[in-house]
Every structure is written in C-alpha cells, then in structure tokens.
Amino acid sequence: ETDTHALYMKKVEGELTELRNRHATASSKILEHKRKLAELSHRILTIIVKQECTRKV
Amino acid sequence: WDKLLISNNHKIIELNDAVKKVKNDQQVLDQELEFIATQHKELEESLAPLEKEFVG
C-alpha cells in the first residue's frame, strides 16, 4: 500500500507539472487578450471620433 | 503506523479529488480562453467595415 502511495504521488507530481505549464500558457494568452482588447478599444474610439466629425461636417 | 497509513490513505483520496477538480477547472479555463479569442475575432471583423467607412 505504501508503495502504491509513492507511485501515485509520482503521478500527481507529473500532473501538477503539466497543470503549471497549462497555467503558464493560459496566463500568456490572457495577457495577449488584454492587449487585443486595448487595441480594439482604441480602434473603436478612433471610429467614434471620425464618425462624430463626419456628422458635424 | 497503521494510523499513519490510514491517514495517508485518506489524504491521498482527498488529494486525488483535488487534483481532478483543478484539472477540470483548467479545462474550463482553457475553453473560456478559446471563446474569448473567437469573440475578439468577431469584434475585429465587425470593426473592419466601420473603419473602412469612417477612418478610410
């Protein structure tokens, strides 16, 4: 039983390593998404400004 | 020793559940990330014609 425990814990260690990797990937994706959002937000703002100008002219 | 063994046993079962849950949550998180990527793409696509019209 004790051996089984040891074996099992090895497996868990592996799983944790994998989870940490996935977490790192997810983190960088989130950063990317945030950058994208900022970019989109800027583009929308530009459109709003231009549209306002068009309307006034 | 028996007590320790039994306690280890319990803890391992708990650990197993916790790991399963974390794995599951990570799966959900990954799916949400995919979803966000799609949403951003859609938003970008609807921006394109507006930019063409107003920004030139």
Added chain:
Amino acid sequence: WDKLLISNNHKIIELNDAVKKVKNDQQVLDQELEFIATQHKELEESLAPLEKEFVG
C-alpha cells in the same frame, strides 16, 4: 518501509500545498477572464450604435 511511510506522509503534505497553490493561481486567472469578459461587453456595447448608424 517505515521510512517510506513517513516520506509518503511528507510528500502528501507537500503535494497538498502544491495543489492549493495551483488552485489559487487558477482563481486569479478566473478573475482576469471575468475582467476581460466585462471589457469585451463594454466594447460591444459601444460598437452597437456605430453599426446602427452605419447600416441605417
């Protein structure tokens, strides 16, 4: 044998902490996702009248 039992016990505690940490980190990401979703919704909402005017 005894040594393994004790070492297992230590390891279990270690792994438990590690799982907790992963869980915590995940929660942080979840919050970030929520933030992104909110921002995305805001952008969509600000885009809607623009599209309406453009089409209409």
